[in-house]
Amino acid sequence: MNYFLIQPYFKLFYPFKSVRFLNFSLFNFIFAKKKQLTFLLLALSLLLGIIYVLEFNLVLNLGKNIAVLNMELKKTINDFDKNEANYSKVYATAISSYLEEAKILERVSKIEYVEKESLVEAAQYIP
Known part of the structure; x- marks a missing residue:
């Protein structure tokens, strides 16, 4: 109890009245936490390096896969x-053979017609 009576009022709330507390800056924070921040920066740089390598390999593999797919597509188009x-x-062969058959049938029918006509003409001369 004597402590509170002896100490001045502003000493009871030291952090609020402190010049160090009011003068706190980012530079002081960085200087105080330099080991933790160094480790954090190292970890982040390693993580970014790993991500970069993985992304690079992924892009290369995708490029190879796209090239293979493109070749397969060209082969498929050529086969098609x-x-x-x-x-x-x-x-065309089927149509031409069909047309040839049609021509042959047409010729045969013409021949038969001519033969019938000639038979009819010949029959006229038969007594």
């Missing part, structure tokens, strides 16, 4: 074009 060309050849 070849298959389409083969299909068109087969289709």
